[in-house]
Amino acid sequence: MTKAEPLRTIPALYRILWRVSDPGRISLPEPLEYLPLRAGPFRLAMGLKDLRLDDWIEIDRHYPEQLALKRRLFDERREEVFAALPGSETASREVLDLLIEHLCCRFPDWFERRDRTLTNRITAETWATDASPLHPLELASRLVQEDLCLMQRRQDRYVLSAACVCFPSRWTLAEKMGRPLRGIHEPVPGYELTLATPADRFFEVITPDRPAWRLNWTIHEQPDLFQPTAPVPPLEILTPENAGERLWFRVERQTLRRLPASGDILFTIRTYVSRVAEVARDAKTAAQLAESLGHWPEEVVGYKGGRWLDAALNWLRAQAQKKQDANAEQGPSV
Ligand code: HEM
Numbered sequence: 001m002t003k004a005e006p007l008r009t010i011p012a013l014y015r016i017l018w019r020v021s022d023p024g025r026i027s028l029p030e031p032l033e034y035l036p037l038r039a040g041p042f043r044l045a046m047g048l049k050d051l052r053l054d055d056w057i058e059i060d061r062h063y064p065e066q067l068a069l070k071r072r073l074f075d076e077r078r079e080e081v082f083a084a085l086p087g088s089e090t091a092s093r094e095v096l097d098l099l100i101e102h103l104c105c106r107f108p109d110w111f112e113r114r115d116r117t118l119t120n121r122i123t124a125e126t127w128a129t130d131a132s133p134l135h136p137l138e139l140a141s142r143l144v145q146e147d148l149c150l151m152q153r154r155q156d157r158y159v160l161s162a163a164c165v166c167f168p169s170r171w172t173l174a175e176k177m178g179r180p181l182r183g184i185h186e187p188v189p190g191y192e193l194t195l196a197t198p199a200d201r202f203f204e205v206i207t208p209d210r211p212a213w214r215l216n217w218t219i220h221e222q223p224d225l226f227q228p229t230a231p232v233p234p235l236e237i238l239t240p241e242n243a244g245e246r247l248w249f250r251v252e253r254q255t256l257r258r259l260p261a262s263g264d265i266l267f268t269i270r271t272y273v274s275r276v277a278e279v280a281r282d283a284k285t286a287a288q289l290a291e292s293l294g295h296w297p298e299e300v301v302g303y304k305g306g307r308w309l310d311a312a313l314n315w316l317r318a319q320a321q322k323k324q325d326a327n328a329e330q331g332p333s334v
Helices: 063-076 089-106 136-141 191-205 283-294 298-303 309-330
Strands: 015-017 082-084 111-114 117-120 125-128 147-154 157-164 212-220 248-258 265-275
Touching (some): 063 136, 089 111, 089 136, 089 147, 136 147, 136 157, 283 309
Antiparallel strands (some): 015 125, 082 157, 117 125, 147 157, 147 265, 248 265
């Protein structure tokens, strides 16, 4: 893998910081709740839906802390969270321009472009957009909660050519850079058989005016957003009593759009993490989650590191029953 830039931090000259407003007074929305559970047997699915461009980027009240975490990772572990192959600079610049345009139009209270600077009122940062020494994809990543992956056509297939991934779910850029979709997804059970052909085909036909989005979900033993590897056992002992509090439901909202000028494809990943007990707070959701997990084939359980599975199933089933009993006791609402 070739890195475009050496490890470094940002020269203060270019990162002009001043308070444009009191960030404490900016009120940001609650995170959206995604619950991509399906009834019936396990099925690996493309699950692509049309994306309204207005909804491309999602900003919520975790923005300040997640952007602070990104800043720390860029400063301290840059080699792990940023990589760019030669030839990805122009398309990365296109990503940055599109993103700045989008943020200023969609969230004018929080982002403003004037002359050649961009002001982020949430973090009270101002960026020199044309003169920044940062790689354009890194600057783009420092503006949003999303992770950003650029897929470029090399010979006859799309490969991962530049990426800022601060919130990986047990994978590393080092193992994925320069690889095509099939190679990136090698560890995913069933991908080659079920998704590889439709996904490759989708990359051929996606158009700039018809972006798409999809959801992935899993369960982790730790809530960390930056989670390049699975935790090494032993962890805390999981039991059917404590599993709801100790396990975390992790959803990735992913978007795909073709960049109009370069024709390359931008893949974004927005990660949401909630306690299982919070997600399964009602009987119906607890039962649905138990049903979905109960249908996972063995190889999927292995891939997802599901040594927590039995404890989770027991907790969810008990929770569904408890909530159902409580509802029955209360009687029908009038
Ligand atoms: C049509 C597009 C895509 C589909 C349908 C798709 C589907 C999937 C699925 C089903 C998984 C398994 C997730 C799980 O069970 O937890 C996965 C994992 C993954 N996907 Fe995708 N994906 C797509 C595009 C991409 C792109 C463009 C990238 C570029 C970076 C990517 C990177 C990954 C990675 C790194 C993993 C984890 C693989 C591992 O465990 O090593 N995906 N994807």
